[in-house]
Amino acid sequence: MFINRRAFLGTTAALTATLASPTITRAQSRPHVVVVGGGAGGATAARYIARDGAGAVDVTLVEPQRIYHTCFFGNLYIGGFYDYDDLGHGYGALASDYAINVVHDWATGVDREAQTVTLAGGATLPYDRLVLSPGIDFVEESVPGWSVAHQGRMPHAYKGGTQVELLRAQIAAMPEGGTYAMVAPPNPYRCPPGPYERISMVAHYLRENNPTAKILIADPKESYSKQGLFEDGWERHYPGMITRIGPDMGGNAIEVDPEAMTLTIDGVVENVDVCNVIPGQRAGQIAFAAGITDGNWAPVSAYDMSSRIDPNIHVLGDSAAQGAMPKSGFSANSQAKVAANAILAALTDARAFPARYANTCWSLIDTEDGVKVGATYEASDEGIVSVDSFISQVDEDAETRAATYRESLDWYEAITTDMFV
Amino acid sequence: MRAVRSGLAALALAAFAAAPPPAQAEGDPARGETLFRPCAACHMIGEDAVHRVGPHLNGLIGRAIGLAAGYEFSETLAAAGAEGALWSEATLDRFLAGPREYFPGTRMVFRGIRSDDDRAHLIAYIAQTGGVAEAQTAGQGTAPDPEVASIVALEGDVAYGAYLSSECTACHSASGGEDIPAIRGLAPSVFVTGIVAYRNGTREHQVMNTVTRRLGDEEIAALAAYFASAE
Numbered sequence: 001m002f003i004n005r006r007a008f009l010g011t012t013a014a015l016t017a018t019l020a021s022p023t024i025t026r027a028q029s030r031p032h033v034v035v036v037g038g039g040a041g042g043a044t045a046a047r048y049i050a051r052d053g054a055g056a057v058d059v060t061l062v063e064p065q066r067i068y069h070t071c072f073f074g075n076l077y078i079g080g081f082y083d084y085d086d087l088g089h090g091y092g093a094l095a096s097d098y099a100i101n102v103v104h105d106w107a108t109g110v111d112r113e114a115q116t117v118t119l120a121g122g123a124t125l126p127y128d129r130l131v132l133s134p135g136i137d138f139v140e141e142s143v144p145g146w147s148v149a150h151q152g153r154m155p156h157a158y159k160g161g162t163q164v165e166l167l168r169a170q171i172a173a174m175p176e177g178g179t180y181a182m183v184a185p186p187n188p189y190r191c192p193p194g195p196y197e198r199i200s201m202v203a204h205y206l207r208e209n210n211p212t213a214k215i216l217i218a219d220p221k222e223s224y225s226k227q228g229l230f231e232d233g234w235e236r237h238y239p240g241m242i243t244r245i246g247p248d249m250g251g252n253a254i255e256v257d258p259e260a261m262t263l264t265i266d267g268v269v270e271n272v273d274v275c276n277v278i279p280g281q282r283a284g285q286i287a288f289a290a291g292i293t294d295g296n297w298a299p300v301s302a303y304d305m306s307s308r309i310d311p312n313i314h315v316l317g318d319s320a321a322q323g324a325m326p327k328s329g330f331s332a333n334s335q336a337k338v339a340a341n342a343i344l345a346a347l348t349d350a351r352a353f354p355a356r357y358a359n360t361c362w363s364l365i366d367t368e369d370g371v372k373v374g375a376t377y378e379a380s381d382e383g384i385v386s387v388d389s390f391i392s393q394v395d396e397d398a399e400t401r402a403a404t405y406r407e408s409l410d411w412y413e414a415i416t417t418d419m420f421v
Numbered sequence: 422m423r424a425v426r427s428g429l430a431a432l433a434l435a436a437f438a439a440a441p442p443p444a445q446a447e448g449d450p451a452r453g454e455t456l457f458r459p460c461a462a463c464h465m466i467g468e469d470a471v472h473r474v475g476p477h478l479n480g481l482i483g484r485a486i487g488l489a490a491g492y493e494f495s496e497t498l499a500a501a502g503a504e505g506a507l508w509s510e511a512t513l514d515r516f517l518a519g520p521r522e523y524f525p526g527t528r529m530v531f532r533g534i535r536s537d538d539d540r541a542h543l544i545a546y547i548a549q550t551g552g553v554a555e556a557q558t559a560g561q562g563t564a565p566d567p568e569v570a571s572i573v574a575l576e577g578d579v580a581y582g583a584y585l586s587s588e589c590t591a592c593h594s595a596s597g598g599e600d601i602p603a604i605r606g607l608a609p610s611v612f613v614t615g616i617v618a619y620r621n622g623t624r625e626h627q628v629m630n631t632v633t634r635r636l637g638d639e640e641i642a643a644l645a646a647y648f649a650s651a652e
Contacts, residue, residue, distance in 0.1 A: 048587065330591060337587040353584045356635075358591070360628055374628055376635055387635055390627040403600065407628075410598025417594050 030058050031347040034117050034127040036107040036286055038063030038091060040070075041133030041316030041332030043419040048340035050098040056348045060101040060125055061094065062117065068420075069160035071135075072329045073412055075194065076364055078157075078168045079201030080208075087160065089420045107134075110290035112310050129343045132298070133316040133332060134284025135159065136190050139296065142280030143183055143256060150258040154275040157198075158190065170274045171202060177212040178273035181263045183254060184219040185278040188297075190318045190327045192225035193373070195278055197363035200230065203238040204366055216272065217244040218265050220252035225326075226363060226373055232394045233365035283319035297321035302379035303355050304342035305335050314339040323383025324375075331359045333415055355379040362408035368398070370405030448538075453546025456539055463529075466551045475529065478547055483554035484508050486611075497526035497602075504614035505566060510548065512608050514540050525602035568621075572613045572638045577646025585644050586651075588632065609645040616641050 035046040038061055046061040053059070067088045076082035094100045103125075109118040110130065117125045138148060138156070146154060157167035171180060180202055184195045199215060206213040215238075224230075234242050245251040250266025256275060263270045282296035292298045292307040298315040299308040300322050307313040316339060317332030325331045338355045345352035360374030375389035392404065457466070463475035470477035476492040486506045487498030494502070501524070506512070516523045517540045519533040534540050589604060597603030604612065618624035620633040620641075636644075 052583075333591055334588070337584075341584055351580055353581060356585075356588065358588050358632060360592075372627065374631060376631055388631050390631045392627070406600045407592075410594070410601035411592045413598055414590065414592050414594040414601065418590050 030056060031128040032058045032060070032126060033129045033131065033343060033347070034125050035059065035061045035131040035133065036063075036117065037133035037135060037284065037317075038065070038068055038102075039133060039135055039317065039332065040072075040329035040415070040419060041318075041336045042131060043068070043091075043094065044333045044336035045131050045133065045314075045316060045340050045343075046100050047094055047098055047419065048337055049343055050094075050100045052340065052350065053344055053348060055099070057344065058101070059098075060103060061091070062103050062105060062107045062119065062125070063091065064104060064106050065161070066090065066104055069164070070329065070412075070416065071158070071160035071164075071194075072191065074157065074160055074164040075198045075201045077164060078171065078198065079204045079364065081201070081364065081367075084165060087164075089416055091420070093421050107286050108289065110286065110313075112290065112292075112313070115312065128312070128347060130290075130313045131316060131336075131339060131343070132284070132287055132290065132292075132313060132319065133336070134286045134319055136281040136318045136327075137284050139280035139282050142186070143254070143277050145256040146183075146258065146277045146279065150256075150277075153258040153261070154256060154277045156278050157276060158185075158194075158278050158281075167274070167276060171205060172209070174206075174210055174213060174273045176210055177214075178210070179214045179216055179270070180206070180274040180276065181216045181218070181270065181272040182276045183256065183263070183278060184217055184221065184224075184251075186220045186252075186280050188327060189278070189281045191361070192326050192328075193230075193361055193363045196224060196226065196230045197365075198276070199242060200233065200237075200363070200365045203234065203241055206241070207238060213241070215242045216263070216270065217242070218251045218254045218263060219244055219246050222247055225361075226371060226391070228394055229371045229392055230363075230365065233369060233371075237366040237369070281318070283315075287315060287319050294321070302382075302384040305339040305355075306342070314343065321383075323377075323380075324386045325357060325359055325377055325384050326361065328359055328361055330361065330415065331357070333418060334358050357384060360411070362404065362411065364405055364408070368402040368405050370401055370403075370408055372404055372408070448541035448543070448545025450542070450546040450549040452539075453542035453544070454550075456534075456543045457546055460543075466547065470551075479551040480554040481508050481513070481551050482510060482548050485554075486512070495524075495526050495528045497524045501611050501614070504611075504618065505569065506608070506611050506614060508554075510544050512611075513544050513547070515606060515608060517543065519606070522597070522603055522606055523608075525597040566614065566617065569610070569614050569617050572617065572641050573609050573645070575638060575642035577609075577642035577644070578639070579643070579646045579650055581640070582643035582645070582647025585640055586647050589644070592628070604648055605651040607645075607648050609642075609649050612645045612648055613641055616644070 033049050035042045046059050049057055050059040067090055069087045073082050077084050091102045095102045106120040107117050108120050115127050155163045155167045157163040203215055245265055253266045255264045263272050263275055283293055283298050287293050287298040292309040298319050300315050300320045302323055305314045305316055307315055316335045318327040334357045341353055344350040357377035360372055362370055362372045364370050371392035373391040376387045377384045378387050464478050466478040470479050472492045476489045485502040486508055487494035487502035517534050520527050520529050520531050592601050593604050595605050616633050619629040
């Protein structure tokens with residue numbers, strides 16, 4: 001696409017040869033960028049650096065999964081609005097059309113002194129610039145009684161893929177009139193409207209398939225994203241089905257028992273059929289291994305998404321503490337473009353342009369009832385700050401809501417193309 | 422009326438000053454006549470031409486896009502014309518190269534003509550046989566927006582536009598969707614009129630109003646130059 005076939009074949013042959021040796025040596029003169037994590041941040045960054053670098057930079061993308069299932073739109077799959085297979089995306093085009101060296105392995109360590117990344121398979125990748133976009137991991141003991149070992153019985157379904165399939169299967173297997181419970185996460189977490197879009201999609205599924213079933217939410221937060229829009233929608237579409245227990249009623253004092261399938265809220269034990277535990281979150285493990293975290297997240301400069309602890313490392317998306325942007329796939333994709341421009345400007349003679357960011361989060365409440373929230377952002381010394389914003393209105397007409405939903409379908413196609421094609 | 426006409430002409434000229442020169446060979450109207458045969462299934466041109474499945478093409482060059490009296494155009498074309506965009510040899514060339522890419526939402530069922538030469542022949546035939554627009558069809562009294570004209574007259578920084586465009590491509594794919602159109606390859610006059618309408622709020626869309634409100638004239642010109650050049 002942006003390089004000719006011969007150049008691409010040559011590059012691949014060279015990389016294959018070096019991959020055979022335990023240590024991948026730095027290409028003679030071309031600077032090397034290693035990107036860890038092939039999601040909305042990492043795949044976009046790798047693609048933009050390779051594309052705009054036009055062969056001047058070697059790009060290696062480290063991602064354990066061969067097929068990446070987006071976390072965004074996972075709720076639409078749960079509701080029956082999107083096919084599971086359509087959430088999956090491969091890395092073939094990034095390898096073949098952009099000559100990105102795609103390595104399916106886990107990054108386990110970063111030696112910031114030597115500027116190398118260690119992989120679980122034993123290889124060591126040298127870098128001039130490192131991009132970490134590992135998404136989220138969970139805070140241990142955030143939900144009493146739950147650990148990752150219990151995710152088979154009480155799924156989080158808050159990373160794309162298998163967990164989302166599991167949650168949908170559990171909901172489908174609920175007994176008639178049964179209870180789906182969600183333990184909602186504390187701030188900050190990935191995709192602020194995500195848990196509540198999920199509630200909407202579970203409610204949609206249950207209304208169609210198990211209409212006497214109940215939904216119970218234990219929520220440690222007093223308020224949440226698009227709350228007015230969701231509550232209005234739940235009242236209109238799913239009256240009497242959804243109960244949310246906020247912190248005033250003990251939603252922040254809970255415990256789960258995965259063996260007994262119980263959720264205890266402020267001492268009151270509830271028997272539940274599905275328990276969707278979305279724990280507290282922190283940066284992906286590799287950010288901790290690299291030693292660039294402060295608390296649960298990796299602080300970055302708003303000007304180029306570079307780590308405030310090591311400017312040769314850029315952190316994108318959920319793992320970054322950047323200021324005002326929500327943790328979302330859209331945000332990660334936006335941040336990746338700023339980082340890609342800054343990295344190319346640092347490593348090649350490309351021009352550097354000022355950082356600018358944007359985000360929109362669409363949520364589906366029921367069939368053709370879509371809402372959105374979004375903002376534009378810019379850099380400041382303190383962090384990313386909002387310039388301007390918008391949100392759907394409660395009194396919008398049906399056509400506006402339907403158009404918002406249809407627009408989200410086009411956005412999904414566009415952003416996944418922007419990441420993978 | 423006279424002032425309006427000269428204003429539109431200035432807009433049309435300015436619109437393509439910023440774009441890279443389109444690959445336009447010297448067209449041969451005789452060869453164009455042969456190439457026009459499949460077009461004639463829907464479009465009439467020359468003496469006594471009237472609207473059929475498609476609008477007649479008399480006076481097409483210089484005519485406001487989507488505004489020939491008595492024909493109901495797709496919203497996309499009508500909106501472009503209402504905002505002052507004209508058919509010129511350059512816009513026609515881009516449109517014929519890929520109608521659906523250039524005007525997503527056009528009702529014209531035609532894949533486009535790849536060959537630069539063939540498009541030039543066809544345009545030469547249309548210009549010769551159909552003549553140029555008469556005053557009354559051009560813009561139907563719609564004066565060009567001076568704000569649009571001043572932005573179109575700026576020389577856009579293509580590299581900056583490429584960077585800025587990455588904000589657009591999160592939602593606008595190259596092929597376009599059902600509701601979010603493709604914007605690659607849009608003529609600068611069409612692109613700028615659209616963006617300015619969103620920035621002013623005369624065209625309403627929450628996302629587009631928000632993202633355009635922070636665009637300065639230089640940035641719009643940069644984006645227009647980039648998208649016009651993008652394949």
